[in-house]
Amino acid sequence: MDTTQLLKGVLDLAVLAVLRDEDGYGYDILRRLREAGLEEVGDASVYGTLRRLFAAGLLTTYVVPSESGPHRKYYSLNAAGRDQLARSGKLWRSFATTMDALLDERGAAA
Amino acid sequence: MTVTEQEIAEYVGRVRAALADLPAAVREELTEDLPEHLAEVAAEADGSLLDRLGAPEAYAAELRAAAGAPVRKGWNLDQRVAAVARRIGGGLHTVDARLGPPLGYASATDFLRLLRPAWWVLRAYLAAMLVTVVSTGGSLGLLPRFGGELLAGLVMLVGFLLASIWLGRRSARLRGWRRWALHASSLVLVVFGLAGLADAEERAGYYPYDPIAVNNPYEQIRDVFVYDSEGRLVQNARLFDQNGNPIRLGYPDCLDEQDPYNANPLLRPYPYCPAQAPFAPRAPVGPSVAPVLPPLSGPSGSATPEPTTTPEPTITPEPTVGTDPGATATATPTPGATR
Structure with a gap:
């Protein structure tokens, strides 16, 4: 199964998750996702997801001036975002548990 | 840093063009941070934006999907008109190529192109006749007259001929309003020519040449003294x-x-x-x-x-x-x- 197919469903959750402990700017968030193991995630996908979450009111932004290089727009979770993260996280855990159980029962797990 | 602001601007421009079908507000919301974001991307590593992010159009498609924007399913009016124009153009091209061989040319256009000087001559004649009608107040023969003067009319015709040929040879280089003016005046002359033709046809139809005059001046004569x-x-x-x-x-x-x-x-x-x-x-x-x-x-x-x-x-x-x-x-x- 293609990882990008799975990513489509959980990218929102992944982006919210990497912003839980620390704010980040666009490329920073992409790097964290890739370092966490989601290597196939695309720049445009992350940027688009950030824009959508921002438009949905789950993120706030602030600009940090930089001496060397461009100004960076940081994204941070607001209350609605944390709430959304909690609900989506629970949903994912339950879904993942179901999938794990399904795979274990059939003995197909690696 | 190897990526210039110029490159970023171009990339953003192409992404926005690929999203042109979206409502302007949505497109603006999606891409308002894109220049800053691309600047970050560019600052993080070497290589051109194209190398690292792929084609702007692909980037736009991914962005569209991730942002949950409607997938390009319908076209806006401009694109639909352009598509219809393309289809008509293709159809005309086929007809053009199909009609050419019977005429002995690769395409009908090749044949028609040879007739252009003939149109220049006809155009000059029609313009002279138009001046004739305007200057003499409606009376129309076959030869141009200027204010009733045949010689002046012929001089005018020669002048129009030279001007029309000169204009025809450089009409391909005309741009903008001059081109439109030329097309509009051609249309006026064609309409005038057709009207004149219809008029002549009508007159010929109503009064066919007949040696017997309808109004015989000697009709009333009964005797001669x-x-x-x-x-x-x-x-x-x-x-x-x-x-x-x-x-x-x-x-x-x-x-x-x-x-x-x-x-x-x-x-x-x-x-x-x-x-x-x-x-x-x-x-x-x-x-x-x-x-x-x-x-x-x-x-x-x-x-x-x-x-x-x-x-x-x-x-x-x-x-x-x-x-x-x-x-x-x-x-x-x-x-x-x-x-």
Whole structure:
């Protein structure tokens, strides 16, 4: 199964998750996702997801001036975002548990 | 840093173009941070944006999907018009290529292109005729006239010809409003030409060439009275055209039973009815000076002996003309006499 197919469903959750402990700017968030193991995630996908979450009111932004290089727009979770993260996280855990159980029962797990 | 702001601007521009079908507000919301974001991307590593992010169009598609924007399913009006125009253009191209071989050319356009100078000439003629109509107030012949002057019209035609050819040779380089003006004036001339053609066709259809005039000016004539220089009525006059053919006008409606010409009324000399002369004849100056037309050689040969008797019964009511018949009678024996 293609990882990008799975990513489509959980990218929102992944982006919210990497912003839980620390704010980040666009490329920073992409790097964290890739370092966490989601290597196939695309720049445009992350940027688009950030824009959508921002438009949905789950993120706030602030600009940090930089001496060397461009100004960076940081994204941070607001209350609605944390709430959304909690609900989506629970949903994912339950879904993942179901999938794990399904795979274990059939003995197909690696 | 190897990525310039110029490259970023170009990349953003192409992404926005690929999202052109989205409502402007949505597109703006999606891409308002894109230049800053791409600047970060560019600052993090080496290599061009194209190398690291792929084509802007692909980036736009991924962005669209991730942002949950509607996938490009319909076109806006501009794109639909462009698509229809493309399809029509393709169809015309096919027709163009299909029509070419029967004409002996690769395409119909190749053939039509050869006719362009002919159009330049026609265009000049139509323009001259348009000026003719405007300057003479509507009257239209086949040759241009300027204010009714044929020579001036021809000079104008030559001038228009040179101008039209000069314009035709450089019309491909015209741009903008000049091009539109040229097309518009061509359209005006074509419409004018078609109107003129329809007008000429109508006139030709209503009045086909016919040697018999509808309004014959001699229609109302019933009789002919010839007077000599002295004002005397000439009896037994005959009219001939330049070919020696007798001119027959009118019809003898004062029928006379004793008239020897009754058998063929057209052989009668003028006037048919001297009694109806519009001017009263004056008294003759001399008895034998009255001029006499030579009698017709052919038909009158048999008639010549007769006139002595015929005029007299008709004339008798008028005593004054009594001498005239006598004059004719005396003259008839000498047919060779010239007028």
